Amino acid sequence: MVCINRRLRSDLASCAARDSEGLAQAIEDAVHARGLDIRVERTVCMGRCNFGPTVRLAPGGAFRLGLTPEEVDTFLDDLERELGLKKERSKINDLPPPGS
Numbered sequence: 001m002v003c004i005n006r007r008l009r010s011d012l013a014s015c016a017a018r019d020s021e022g023l024a025q026a027i028e029d030a031v032h033a034r035g036l037d038i039r040v041e042r043t044v045c046m047g048r049c050n051f052g053p054t055v056r057l058a059p060g061g062a063f064r065l066g067l068t069p070e071e072v073d074t075f076l077d078d079l080e081r082e083l084g085l086k087k088e089r090s091k092i093n094d095l096p097p098p099g100s
């Protein structure tokens with residue numbers, strides 16, 4: 001989940017004011033490029049406005065605060081390792097080709 005909330009008062013911190021939509025796009029692009037089975041959801045305020053952009057693993061997972069687009073690849077590398085996604089993908093690559 002990526003918060004793209006913009007608070008009405010411009011003097012209050014918000015994720016959108018810190019380009020969280022650009023971050024969401026960078027995450028979506030990287031997830032697609034890697035072929036990961038992860039859904040990226042743009043969402044409303046998660047109450048961490050002063051530390052955003054706010055990203056949270058769902059359901060009920062850890063927050064990742066202040067992530068930048070430049071850090072997305074490292075973030076996804078860690079996530080793949082943590083969730084064992086590369087292992088799952090390699091299992092698929094170990095399957096025999098169709099028709100064999």
Ligand code: FES
Nearest residue numbers: 003015046048049
């Ligand atoms: S505006 Fe993003 S956590 Fe509040």
